[in-house]
Amino acid sequence: MSQDERAIRQLIATWLRASRDGDIEQVLALMAPDVLFLVPGQEPMLGRETFADGLRGLLRTQRIEADSEVEEVVVAGDMAYCRTRLSVRIVPAQGGAATQRAGHTLSILRKGADGAWRLTRDANLLMPVETPGV
Structure with missing residues (x-):
């Protein structure tokens, strides 16, 4: 595995950990200012600050738990x-039923002049997971 692939895998692990811990600034540091997110049924979300606004709103009342399996990295x-x-x-931070989404993502990353990889485009194809018996 190349150093670049290891760095990208570490970026993903850092993203998951920072999201779980509510560390919005760490998450934002992992993306380019002009990042673009594509999700089913919504218009594209453009820019780091737009993403930050949504994440801040979510984390006021909820927490994020995520797992990711990297299936492919091409540099x-x-x-x-x-x-x-x-x-x-x-x-939900105050209790209640959790919601779950799962699926595939396809992310494009760019290596900056500082040598750090950052997310620049992300297609998130997550769909709701049905809870048995609900």
Whole structure:
């Protein structure tokens, strides 16, 4: 495994940990300012600050628990793509039923002049997971 692939896998692990811990600034540091997120049924979300606003709102009342299995990382110079299988649980801070979404993601990353990889485009194909007996 190349150093770049290890760095991208570490970025994903850091993202999951920072999301779980509510460390919004750490999550934002992992993405390019012009990041673009694609999710089913919604218009594209453009920009780090737009993402931050949504994350701040969510974390006021809920916490995030996520697991990711990296299935593929391809590096070509200062660009890379990564395909993962992702599962996210959103748990109300005051108790109550959690919601879960799972599926695949396809992310494009760019290596900056500082040598750090950052997320620049992300297609998140997560769908609700049905809870048995509900």
